[in-house]
Amino acid sequence: NCEGGECAELEVPMDYDDPDGETIKIAVLRIKAKGKAAGSLVVNPGGPGGSGVEYAAAADFVVSDQIRKSFDVVGFDPRGVQRSAAITCVGDAELDDLLGADPSPDNAAEQKELLAADKSFADACKKNAGPLLGHVSTEEVAKDMDVLRAALGEQKLNFLGKSYGTMLGATYAYLFAKNVGRMVLDGVLPPDLTMQQINEGQATGFEKALDAYLADCVSGGKCPLGSDAASAKKKLQTWLAGLDAKPIKASGDKRLSTLTEGWAINGIAASLYDQAKWGELTQALRSALGGDGTQLLNAGKSYAERNDDGTYQSNMMQVLNAVTCLDRPAPTGGVAEYEKDAEA
Secondary structure, eight states: OOTTSEEEEEEEESSTTSTTSOEEEEEEEEEOOSSSOOOEEEEEOOTTTOOHHHHHHTHHHHSOHHHHHHOEEEEEOOTTSTTTTOOOOSOHHHHHHHHHSOSSOOSHHHHHHHHHHHHHHHHHHHHHHGGGGGSOOHHHHHHHHHHHHHHTTOSSEEEEEETHHHHHHHHHHHHOGGGEEEEEEESOOOTTOOHHHHHHHHHHHHHHHHHHHHHHHHHTSOOTTOSSHHHHHHHHHHHHHHHHHSOEEOOSOSSOOEEOHHHHHHHHHHHHTOGGGHHHHHHHHHHHHTTOOHHHHHHHHHHTTBOTTSOBSOSHHHHHHHHHHHHSOOOTTHHHHHHHHHHO
16 A cells, blocks of 8 residues: 555665665655656655655645645655654553653652653663664664665755754755755754753743643633633642542543543643644543543543554654654763753
């Protein structure tokens, strides 16, 4: 099944420092131009861990009619992602536990628990992903993109990258300046930021989005969190802290029967990305405050690309950690440094 296009596999070295060594196969999908093709446009939706194959399959919704007419739209799953030697560290049940774990430990015991869960995940990655774990950096994916450019017979690479895809595009331009064609980088992730700066930026962004949502919620007069934004925020924080100690029931899922603090935060975060989801978030919170966490859990599951039967649609929640660790190494100060960052 080639999603209405042409499928291929691109063979690339696992380690570019050892080009004659082990190889991996990169899945590629080309959706042919509707008119006379002026060339190829390679696309990436972001992530790290998003599928370029699925993105290209949705070409009619991703690019304009004019571009569809004039360009073959080409997507690939980056190394370690889905159809391209996917990195899978843990099984679905363990991933459920990891995503549902308490993300904001209130005491030493909870912190210890969170660190142990993270360590066991990292150990599982090391064991189950094998040598590829050290070769899924953005720089290596950018090198794969140049192999893809050559395989497509293009002198220059035309590229559309969104979110993390902008980092791919910027890295490609840095490595292969002479091969850059037309590039659109949308929703830029600056390549020169440290992990701390990215975390801080993301925290600031979510805070702004939450404040905007709460202001909107209370303005309607029927917000389940209260009548003014400040008390609504306080109520939400108190409720989440209570959920940590006592998860609430949720139905309709084969394996997850309760809404934990981790899953609730995933559900809220998913809804804050898009103003069109604010109404659903209000309904989900009203329901959850009444003791039924089903809707909020479902929002969290959609964020993690998880199905009701307990399977995951992709390995994004696993591979993004591997890519991030290679691109932006962790701070050397250990837990104390994370505590300081959290405080800031």
